[in-house]
Amino acid sequence: MFSLNNVLYFQAGLGALANIFLLFFYTIIILCHRPKPMDxxxxxxxxxxTMMFFTGGNVWLTDLFGSLNIENDFICKATFYINRVMRGLSICITCLLSVVQAIMISPSASLLAKFKHKLKKYIIYALFYxxxxxxxxxxxxxxxxxxYTNVSETSQVKVTKFCSLFPMNHIIRGLILTMTTLRDIFLxxxxxxxSAYMVIILWRHQRQCKHLHSISHLRASPEKRATQTILLLVFFFVVTYWVDFIISSTSVLLWIYNPVILTIQKxxxxxxxxxTPLVQISSDNRINITPKNRQKLCH
Structure with a gap:
């Protein structure tokens, strides 16, 4: 278990640093430039x-406050609540990312093209919702x-050193799980x-490029690269999210939180x-910090 925990801490550290760097980068883009809808x-x-790493994963904040003898009932509630909100937002915003990119690359004659001119407005509404x-x-x-308290071992399930889940009515538990499942299946x-639509668009574009000059292909390459990046993110998301969802749903239904299973879930x-941030950093040419790009970023 010691080695598994080391892997978790390394993963959390790498993810948190990459996301903080990317958050700083996009903040500069939004404040200093006219941001694109995808930005x-x-x-x-x-x-x-970033918030998911600070409130979830190893849930180190709850254990830190507990080890310092700070009243942690509020801390447990706050961190688990915020983490659950962030996990829901992760799937919603990833879905929005996929939809917006599909609209942006859609041909002018398609039904989706009419949404392009008001895309920023729709994005703000969607994020608020x-x-x-x-x-x-x-x-x-x-x-x-x-x-966590030692009053009744059977009435609560210890999920961290200082925090636990309390028993929930079977009807309420089933209702929450059903609503969460329906939301996730829809998104x-x-x-x-x-994603299938974007693959078709890319395939058609690839066929057209075979009959055009290489310069036209180069002009379309940034858009194509952005689409491929989002397709890759969607693929990773679908695989990791549903493995996590199956593990967590099984634990909730059976009310079993085995330490090894919990570590795998984390x-x-x-x-x-x-x-996500590693893929975005590697695929965004603006993050290539050359003197020329640095000058563009700050003017």
Missing amino acids: LISCQLTFVH FWSFNLSFSSNRIFYVGA VGVMLTT FMMNAYPTI
Whole structure:
């Protein structure tokens, strides 16, 4: 278990540093330039993933406050609630990222093209709705998480050294799990649909490029690269999210939190927030800090 914990700490450290760097970068872009629609979404996604590392994964904040003998019932409720909100926002914003990119690369004759001229407005509305929905939907965490006590071992499940989950009515538990599953199935379905649409667009574009001059292909390459990046992120998200969801759903239904299973779940939960900034950093030419790019970034 010691080696597994070391892997978790390394993963959390790498993911947190990458997300903080990317958050700083997108903040500069938004404040100093006219940001693209994708920059607004990517900034939100990076902020969400940064908060996930500080409130989830190893849930080190709760153990830190507990070890310092600080009253941690509020800390347990706050960290678990915020982490649940951030996890919901992660899937919502990733879905939005996929939809917006599908709109941006859609041909002018398609039905999606009419949304291009008001894309920023729609993005702001969508982000406001996602935040409102997840803040209210995850509020049950406030009532069913708290500081661990030794009063009754059977009435609570210890999930960290100082925090535990309290028993939940079977009907309420099933209702929450059903609503969460329906939400996730819908959003993943939208992601897969838009991803298939983008693959078709890229395939058609590739066929057209074979008959055009190489300069035209070069002009289209940044858009193509951005689309491929989002397709890669969607693929990673679908794989890691559903493995995590299956593990967590099984634990909730059976009310079993085995330390090894919990460690695997933490690793899978941190996988997507760790992969995302690394993929974005490697694929965004603006992050190549040359003297020329640095001058553009600050003017």
